[in-house]
Amino acid sequence: MKPHHYCVYIMASLSGTLYVGVTNNVWQRSWDHNLGEGSIFSKRYAVNRLVYYETFQYVNNAIAREKELKGWRRSKKMALIKGMNPGWLDLSVDFRNRFKPDSSVGVRRIPRSARNDK
Numbered sequence: 001m002k003p004h005h006y007c008v009y010i011m012a013s014l015s016g017t018l019y020v021g022v023t024n025n026v027w028q029r030s031w032d033h034n035l036g037e038g039s040i041f042s043k044r045y046a047v048n049r050l051v052y053y054e055t056f057q058y059v060n061n062a063i064a065r066e067k068e069l070k071g072w073r074r075s076k077k078m079a080l081i082k083g084m085n086p087g088w089l090d091l092s093v094d095f096r097n098r099f100k101p102d103s104s105v106g107v108r109r110i111p112r113s114a115r116n117d118k
Contacts (some may be wrong), residue, residue, distance in 0.1 A: 018078075
C-alpha cells in the first residue's frame with residue numbers, strides 16, 4: 001500500500017468491541033491503538049486489533065466511507081469483517097513483526113521497549 005493512500009479501518013477488542021476510524025497510515029495507527037494511544041474509547045475498551053481496512057486515494061472518499069460504516073448496525077460491520085478476515089486475525093501483526101519505518105513518509109519509530117513482539 002502506498003503511503004499517500006487513506007484508509008478506513010476497524011479495530012476490535014478480544015471481547016468484540018468495534019472501533020471505526022480513518023487514517024493516512026493504517027499501520028502506524030494500528031500501533032497507536034495497540035499501545036493504548038489510539039483514542040480514549042479504544043484505550044478504555046482495549047480495542048487494539050486491526051481486523052479490517054479499505055484503502056482510498058482521496059481523503060473525502062475515506063471520510064464518507066467511515067461515516068457510512070459508523071452508521072451501520074453491528075451485525076453488518078461484523079459481516080463485512082468476516083468477508084475480508086474470517087478468523088478475525090490482527091492484520092497488523094505481520095507488519096509489526098517486520099516494521100521498518102521510512103522517515104520520508106513521516107512514520108515514527110516505535111521504541112523496542114513499547115513493542116509486544118520482543
